[in-house]
Amino acid sequence: MKNILIVYHSQTGNTEAMAEAIAASVREAGAAVTLKKAVEAGVDDLLGCDAVVIGTPNYFGYMAGMVKDFFDRVWFTVRDKMGNKPYAVFGSYGGGGLPAIESVEKICQGLGMKKICECLGVQRQPTEENLKACKEMGRLIAAV
Numbered sequence: 470m471k472n473i474l475i476v477y478h479s480q481t482g483n484t485e486a487m488a489e490a491i492a493a494s495v496r497e498a499g500a501a502v503t504l505k506k507a508v509e510a511g512v513d514d515l516l517g518c519d520a521v522v523i524g525t526p527n528y529f530g531y532m533a534g535m536v537k538d539f540f541d542r543v544w545f546t547v548r549d550k551m552g553n554k555p556y557a558v559f560g561s562y563g564g565g566g567l568p569a570i571e572s573v574e575k576i577c578q579g580l581g582m583k584k585i586c587e588c589l590g591v592q593r594q595p596t597e598e599n600l601k602a603c604k605e606m607g608r609l610i611a612a613v
């Protein structure tokens with residue numbers, strides 16, 4: 470069974486709602502999910518999964534500090550081991566759009582990972598339609 474890692478940060482629940490919708494969809498597709506807040510995730514999670522989905526709110530036009538901290542902690546150990554690992558990125562923003570999501574994507578690309586689907590950014594709280602898009606992301610990542 471495929472194991473999909475979902476790593477995210479969220480303070481007010483918007484990114485978390487997206488993470489939970491993605492996780493539910495991965496499970497519906499028959500894969501296992503490890504759903505972790507970035508502060509709790511580490512090297513073993515990243516090396517042990519078949520694909521990773523990373524979620525961040527936009528904080529000051531960049532990824533949340535906890536997501537950056539996750540990358541900072543794992544970097545030296547994983548940087549030569551992530552080539553071609555499938556990834557997807559999602560998140561929520563206030564009014565500033567996608568730069569936080571793009572900052573995560575830049576790191577995934579720097580690690581040589583394989584993009585599975587378009588990044589998904591939503592403004593503040595996800596709508597039903599946004600959650601459907603999250604489910605589609607989950608379906609695509611579970612199919613790797």
Ligand SMILES: Cc1cc2nc3c(=O)[nH]c(=O)nc-3n(C[C@H](O)[C@H](O)[C@H](O)COP(=O)(O)O)c2cc1C
Binds near residue numbers: 565
């Ligand atoms: C410290 C902080 C900085 C933020 N900076 C931005 C920003 O630069 N641009 C933006 O669009 N939203 C910004 N926001 C708004 C959040 O991205 C937005 O409320 C998001 O939905 C929060 O996600 P969450 O509910 O998962 O915590 C900021 C929020 C916080 C707490």
